[in-house]
Structure formats: structure tokens, C-alpha cells
Amino acid sequence: MSWGGRLFAISAKEIRQLARDRITVGLIVGIPTIQLLLFGYAINFDVRGVSTALLDQARTSLSRRLVGDLRATQVLGELRQAGSERELRELIQRGEANVGIVIAPDLERRIADGERAAIQILVDGSQPALENVAEGLGSMPLLRRAGSAAERRPVEIVVAYNPDKRTAVQIVPALCGVILTMTMVIFTASAIVRERERGNLEFLITTPVSPGELMAGKLLPYVAIGLIQTTLILTLGYWLFDVPVAGSLVDLYLGALLFIAASLSLGLFLSTVAQTQFQAMQMAIVTMLPSILMSGFMFPFEGMPAVAQGIAQVLPLTHCNEIIRGIVLRGASLTDMQPEIRKLTAFLAAMLTLSIARFRKRLD
């Protein structure tokens, strides 16, 4: 029988076992769906009743009217008066207020000459959804009626802790990589370690099966699962959040495929180190958290120290985010993404080499 025969036999067995594991099948579809709904809607959430700290340094009828209009939107909830800018910042720092409104003492003059902002809105950037609230407040027409030069935007928005701008449109493509990281690494790492743990592997490695056949056979079904999840995320993103794919679908799938392969190779490598599924799971989480936190999904690179940026460059998710964002949002092609593709390919090659070097048909 050919090389392909054994590989196919292993893949077929894997798919059959997967199909019988109803919870895992549910997770394959459930994880992307739930995460996408959760993150997608959380970020689009129509925020109301935000606790606010107010520092009215003008104390004029105009400033009082502006505050009244702001409250009338119901976006702002409980209003706490602050005596000084420091007190206002402390209120935000302690979490007692999420938004701070500072009205300049010379409110009328600033509005009149329009050079400088008359009202400053401070946003707790650690809570991403609030930034959209501030955007909304800033562009409210009620603030425009205040003076003749209002078109020049009297309100200035300062995002105190998070300069990153984020919308559902940015979240959906980024979630694609995050969800694939979660499922691909954990699935492969535990799929191989499970056979070691249950004793199947001891029997299997005394047969003529080669390490290459064994690994490729086990990974192939997960490549398919990764592509199914990609499709699911993009389809849901399009239906629910109006995120169209600006670039070519072929490029997008090729990029996703490369990232899936890189994630699987990481899972494979972990499986050669871990002895139990529990260990494999913990190792997967150890690699997953930095991926999610440092890949630019949550926090921008610019704010990270050089070492962290270096680590982020090693993580496949960083490059995946770049590729998918580029293709989906900016309509870029794979040829525009060559540096990312090179780095992902290098990661894949390194992980496969390490895995093959570590995987022996022996128990010691």
C-alpha cells in the first residue's frame, strides 16, 4: 500500500472519532459562533447610563445648558461633580466614573474663536466600548448649536489609556485569527497526546507507520476544520456585522491556510513535549494568552516595549491579523503581505522541524 494509504487511514480514523465526539463537534461550530457574537455585539453595544464626572469650570448658563443636553441623551447616567481636574481624574481612576467632562473656564470665548477645544471628554480607555460613546458625544449636534464656530468641532476627545481605535469591522477579521488559534493549537496538541495517554500510541508506533504519516494524517482533518471555522466567521461577520471582504477570497483562504498550518505545527510541537492532555492544555494556554494579548488584537504594538514587540513578531497570530485585516478591510492582495507570509512560513518550518526531530517511534 502506498504512503498515501496509511496517511488516509489515519485521517479517516481521526474524522470518524471526531464525528462521534458530539461535544467536540459542537465546539468546532460553537466556539467561533459564540465568540463572534459575544465580541461583535459587546463592542457595538449601545451604551447607556455611563457614570460621568463633571468639572464645570465655566459655570455659565451656556455650560449648564450643554450639560443638560448631554444628560438628555441618556447616554450619561449618574453625574458626579468634581472640584478640580485632579479630582476628576481620580474619580475615573477609581472607576467611579467612566467618562469625564471638563468644561473650560473661558467656554464662550473658545467656542467663539474655535481654535481650541472648549469641552474635553476624558474616556476610560480600558473599557473599549466607551470610546465609541465619546465619539458619539463629540459629534452631537447639541454641542454645535452652542456657538457660531461649532462646525470646527468644539469637543476634543482624549483617550487616556488606549489610543487604539476599534470597531466591529476591525474586530471580526481579528477574531478570525484568535478563534483559529484557540481551536487549532488545543485540538492538535490534545489529539496526539490523547493517544499517548490512552496507550494507543505505544501500539501504533510498533507498526510500520512512519512519523510523517502519523503526523500528517492526524493534522489533515484539523486543516479542514480550520477552513470551516474561517468560513463560519467570515459568513457570520458579513451577515451580522456587515463586514464585507474587500480583497480576493482566494487570497484570504490561502492566508488563512498558512496560519492554520502554523497553528497546527505549534500544537504538534506541544504534543511532542506534553505527556498528558492536561499538560498539553496548559501549554496551549500559555502560548495562547500572549498571542491574543500581544498580537495587536487587544493592545496596539506601539505601546509595547521593544522586547514584547519582538515576541509579538514570533507569534503567528500577529501576522495572521495583519494578513486578514489587510485582505478583508483594505482589499490588499497576498503579494502585498510578503513579509508576513515569510514570517509565518518560517514559523511553520521551524515548528515542523522541531516536532519531527522530537517525535521518535520510541518511548524514551
Added chain:
Amino acid sequence: MTSAISARGLARHFGAAVAVAGIDLDVPRAQIYGILGPNGSGKSTTIRMLCGLLLPTRGTVTVLGHVVPRDAEVVRRKLGYMTQRFSLWEDLTVDENLDFMGRVYGLERALRRERIRDRVASYDLAAIAGQRVGTLSGGQRQRLALAAATLHDPELLLLDEPTSAVDPQSRRDFWENLFALVARGTTILVSTHYMDEAERCHRLAILDRGRVAAEGEPMELARNIDAAVIEIECDDLVAARRALASLPAIRSVAQLGIRLRMLVPREARDPEAGFRVALAPLCPEARVERVGASLEDVFVAATRLRREAETTERAA
């Protein structure tokens, strides 16, 4: 014809622990060769070295004429291995497991089907062919494991404690299957800690703390035992034990129902007479007789007694 397996000075250490301390083995072809030993005596480690799963720390192994571990891949095509722990897939059916293993062994479709049909019939698996393996009994699992390990008609079968999880009837049937395989020319190496299984082997090595304590045919081992076996039958065995406690010659006592079975040094002159004298005051009706050694006696003499002798030597 050369031996199926030949090992010289085979040793394996795990860090500071010595699992196998240098053993020689010669397993003749088309026979059942047993490795008898208590838990931790190095049986599994030895078998794993023979099939290339573990690298020996020292020593050489030739299996079916090939040097292991160097030619382990060649040997793997000719070898069937039943692991101590059941190692087939519980979420697949009996048929699916066999079909998968047939593919892994590289059997072409027609041959694979024929072999599976044959094994299902030989090992009485027809009634459970469509059943998921997780629901099978110990005996059924064991028959399936044997079917899977023999699908590719291996020349050599390595069985690591194959019957530890099955009932006596299944054990008997299993051994019938092994003899049928041997009749077709298969060489079988089986590890066990059951005396009745060891007795069925053509040849036997008794393993103790990583060393071969005795080797030979079971009958021959019993004949050449380095001890005399005396049985005592009396009503008050507690009293008898007390009466005999002071006799230095007794090296091992085991109670079998209403009898005491004792091992005494082979060179002891007429130990029965001494026992009768010692027993006379407490249990005058006691019957004392010399009996033939069983494999268990051989095992005790080869393992426990030797160990005690070594301790005494070291102390002296």
C-alpha cells in the same frame, strides 16, 4: 535454525533506577517462551527493548536476524505486539479497529478483508463486530487485541501480560489460540506473573529485579529446583507453625488449606524425620511428606530465597 530472539547483556536504566540489569535471552522459533516475574522485575522493559520502543543502556539484541534498535523498522513489519494496557480505540467498532490496523500494516484491500474475516472467525468476534470497543468485556478486548496484533501474520508475537484482565475461561481460550499460532510457525514471547500460564510455556525465564533468576523448560526447572519441598498436614496448623519456628532449615512456609508447604535446603539430610520429631509434642497425628516441586516453588526458590541468600552474604 537461529533463535527468534537473542539478547546478550541487555540492560536498561531509568536514571539511577535499574529496570533490567543485564540479561541473556535465547528464544527458539515456533515456541512459546515465557517471562515470569513479579511486578517491577523488568518484564515490560525487556519486551519494549526487544521491539525497539526503548533503547538499551547496554547489551545487544537480535530479533528475527535483525539488529535492534538499528533495524527496528524492518523488524516491525514482522512483529506483532500486544501492550500490557489495552491500546485499541474505544470509540471505534471492532471492525473499524481491525480495518484501520490492516491499513496501517499496509495490507491491500482484498487481503485486508480476507484477513479480517479470518480473524473475526478465529477469535470469535463475529457477534460483536459492529460494537464499539469501549463497551466490550475484558475477554472480548483481549481477543480483539490478539486479532489486531496478528492481522499481518507476524513471525514473532510479543505479548506483555496479555491475560491480566480476563477471567480463567477466557485465559484458557486465549492459550488455545496461542498454541494454534505456534502450530503455524509463529514464535511467541509472553510475559506473565501467573504460574499456571508459565507452566504452559515451552521454555521459561524467571526474571527477578532485572536479572534472569532461572531459565529452562518448566518441568526441568521443577526437577532442578535448588530446594526440597515438604508438605505437612495436621489439624492445628497454628501449633505446627509454632513448633517448626525454631528449625533453622526452613527457608519458606506457605499455607495451602489444611497443609503447610515448606522449602528446605536441597542438601538437608532427611528433613522429614527432623520435622516429625519437632511436631510430635504438639501435633502427634501430623503427616509429613516430601513432594515434587511446583513452578511456584521454583519461583520462590529462584527469587525470594536467592535474595535472602545474597543479603546474608552481604551481611557476612
